[in-house]
Each structure stands twice: as C-alpha cells, then as structure tokens.
Amino acid sequence: MSSQSNLLKIWSKCQSLPKGKWLFSKAVCFKAPYFASIKPVVNELKLGYCSATVKNRRAIHNHIGTIHAIAQCNIAELCAGLMVDATVPAKTHRWIPKSMTVNYLAKVDSDMRAVAEIDFPRQWLDKEDLVVPVKVYNSRDELVFTADITMYITAKKR
Template identity: 60%
Template sequence: MAASLMGIYKSVRWLPFGNWLFSKAVCIKAPYFGSIKPTITHLEAGKCVAVIKKRRSIQNHIGTIHAIAQCNLAELVAGVMTDATVPVKTHRWIPKGMTVQYLKKADGVLTAEARIDLPRVWQDKEDLIVPVEVFDQHKTKVFHADITMYITER
C-alpha cells in the first residue's frame, strides 16, 4: 500500500526545505498544480495552507495574479486537505464543483487556507463543501471558493 499523504508530509516537514520538497512531490503527482509553483506550509487533518508568489507566468493583463491561478491554488489546498483528512482505507474523493468569488485584486504573495470542522462522520456518496480563503500579504481577503468534494466509500 502506498504511503498516505499525511504520512509523507510528517516524514519530510522537519527536513531543511521539507515543505518545498513535499510541495514538489504533490506537483509531480498532479502536474497542473506546478504551474503556480505553490509551497504547502501547513497540513493537518482538516486544514491545509499554501502560498504562491506573483510571477509573470501567472499574471493577467492588468498585472495581478490571474483568476485561474487563484482557482488552481484553491483546488490544491482543498484537495490536499481532503486527501489528508478522509480515511484512506474506507473512503475516496474527487472534486465535483467549485464556486468562487473574486473579492479584490490579487497581488504579491497569496496565502490560501482550506479548513473543515472535525471530528466528523464520513458517509458514502456525500458532498463535502470545502471553503477556501485566499489572502494577500496584507492579510486582505482577495478570493473565496467553495469546493464540492464527492466522498464515496471504497
């Protein structure tokens, strides 16, 4: 059986550049996330935090961080948090939908946080709504997403 995502995180987070190394591993497994060059800075059951820095490759025509880069960041933290939280031996998950709100221009360094309340009872054929908040370096909320994860029993 493959190691759990949480197990891998716990084994590398204490290393020098451990968060970077873990983030790279996630991006190898799911390559599209690599386009935003995220760093996952915190992971525990029910919570994931990641940051991205503004770079030319993720800018829009007005010089701020592109809306889709923000969606990508939101899906990353929601997915990693869900994977680290759902009991891997009994359940699985897949993203089903996303609603987003662009609240302010996104510039500089963005920090995204996905969080759900625990403990919880995991069911079969359940829609789990994962809220994601994204803040700029001034702690201003610039983006909100509600990502629906479809949870099923194995």
C-alpha cells in the first residue's frame, strides 16, 4: 500500500491529462471555493514544495490598480495548505492553519508566482507549530510578498 497522500495521487493522475494542472487547480477550488476568487494554477506539488501562479487581472485589483493584499494572502495560504496536505502523513497526523504573518514588499503589478517550501524529510510530532514560509514573486522574478503561515500539526487519535 502506498504511503503517498491522496492529494499527491490526484496531482499525479492529473499530470497525464491534457490541461492537467488547470484541471487539478479547478478541483482544489471546488473543494475550497474561496480560492476560486484568484483563479490559481498549481504548477508543481511534491513533498515539502508547492508553487502556483495567479494572472494579473482587474477582478483582483485594489483601488490603485495593483493586486490586492488579500489576493496575495490567498495564494500564499493555498500554496502552504496544499504543500502541507501533500506532505503531512495523513494516516497519522492532521493539520489546520493557525496564524499568518505577512510582509508586503512591493506593489504587485503583474502576474504572481507563490512558492511554499519546507525542509523534507522531517520528523512529525504531536501538537507542533510548523511555520511554512511562502514567497511571492512578480513576473520579473522580484520578491514582492512573504508570509510565514503557522500550521498546527497534531497526531490523530488511535
């Protein structure tokens, strides 16, 4: 029996399909509808790593014509959540977001790409605060936003 997470299994299956990344991203937004507001596309998902992009479009702009702060938070939370869900051993542990600290480093006036990454492999503990760093880049590959998202990891009761 495979120890690979269900999310990674679905990701792998979608990769063999035409427009698989788009299809996977739509499925994620169906499961967690709020993320659909930014229309993300997950580009890569593996143990300890997730990246996704969001197109620059008027629907996610603020009053000055740049990407809204909350849209930046959304892509960060999406990447962190997908990465943790794909990485935490689902048979023995569970997780939930606990807090988020963000830094807006520059106006986002282009498409954006978010990357969530942790050191892996690692030992999973009970009642652990896992801080997931997320970096968001503009289309010129300039760092424009960072987030530290704390995920609360607990062992499942047996």
